[in-house]
Amino acid sequence: MPELSVVLVNHNGADCLPATLAALRAGTRAEHEIIVVDSASTDGSWRDLDGVRVLRHEKNVGFSAGCNRGAEAATGEYVAFINFDASVEDGWDEPLLNLLREDPGIAVATGLLVTPDGATLEAVGLEIAPNTATYGRMEGLPRAAAPAGPVDVVAASGALTVVRRSEFLGFDELIWMYGEEADYALRLSGRVVLHPGSAIRHENGHASGPRQSETRLYWPSRNRLILAARHLPPWPFAVSVAASAAFDLASLLQVRRAWAARAILRGWRDGLALVAAARRDRTPAQRAAAARKLVGLRTAMHEQRRLERLRA
Structure with missing residues (x-):
């Protein structure tokens, strides 16, 4: 064996x-x-x-x-x-x-x-x-x-x-x-x-195609909502949803294509449909422990700007 x-x-x-x-x-x-x-x-x-x-x-x-x-x-x-x-x-x-x-x-x-x-x-x-x-x-x-x-x-x-x-x-x-x-x-x-x-x-992303694609817009938009609902306490959950909205809006403004808007909107539609079920998955203690694993909002924004410059 x-x-x-x-x-x-x-x-x-x-x-x-x-x-x-x-x-x-x-x-x-x-x-x-x-x-x-x-x-x-x-x-x-x-x-x-x-x-x-x-x-x-x-x-x-x-x-x-x-x-x-x-x-x-x-x-x-x-x-x-x-x-x-x-x-x-x-x-x-x-x-x-x-x-x-x-x-x-x-x-x-x-x-x-x-x-x-x-x-x-x-x-x-x-x-x-x-x-x-x-x-x-x-x-x-x-x-x-x-x-x-x-x-x-x-x-x-x-x-x-x-x-x-x-x-x-x-x-x-x-x-x-x-x-x-x-x-x-x-x-x-x-x-x-x-x-x-x-x-x-x-070789990053061979299976899912280029960085700007329907696959890479739909699934992250959907799944971020599910993960936030499942793992985060109420206030971090609200912050997470707002941060996801801002992130997806920035992606849409960058791509400026109808297919991109459709992919993101489908992701939000399908993710929101699963939020209620996801909220039942974890206990308050488990959510508190999960929230401690996230980086701070300021750190994440700074890193996002750094990565955008790197990939430009």
Whole structure:
């Protein structure tokens, strides 16, 4: 039985999945299995994958459900969730497995997300803004700026997350994509620890297309409302909704396209329809604990401006 099960959710990854699998085979030190959950690919990318277990879905089930189906099929003591458009660096797994082996208080282990050339940080863990959106800590800084040793972070990116299989909470399948990392972190009672000795080179957003797309406007608009309703006390919830409205208005003013307005409005319509049910999901004590994990509004606004300048 392998110690580690590596789960990848694939959707039309013919141009990147082979390289991802090659890097995993070459760079993984622990005895492992690789499980590819194919989510209705039309490019044949799930075929002829040597040494890989393929779970094929004719319907696109989304990232959260895909991860859950992979974890259910896993046999390893530990489960790693890796993006299908990312390449692990050599020996990526050992620092993360050692964290989980040595400290039962650590619930999630993660590593650095870096650009494809390995030189620049994409994320040293994730922060959660008051509107429940996530962003990468230290994004855009040189890799040399990363911490020298393990550090606690609020949330781990779904591009590189390792958990004990027996303790995996499951991703909420209502959060089809975009927001599952924040939801998991806000439900979690254990620690999330990043080890800089582990890294993955990430091509951000292959599966969902360019940064300005209907997918990237609809799902975040919808899911931020659900997460705020589920996890936040009344006053932070109100602040979160207002912050989401301001964020989406800014996005709309930037894109200035009818399709963008439709995507955002559909997100709000569908998210608001689920708010009442989401408010019943958590206790006041759980909401108070979750609210403490969010960064302050001023910090989030400052970081948003920095990232806008970086991406301009």
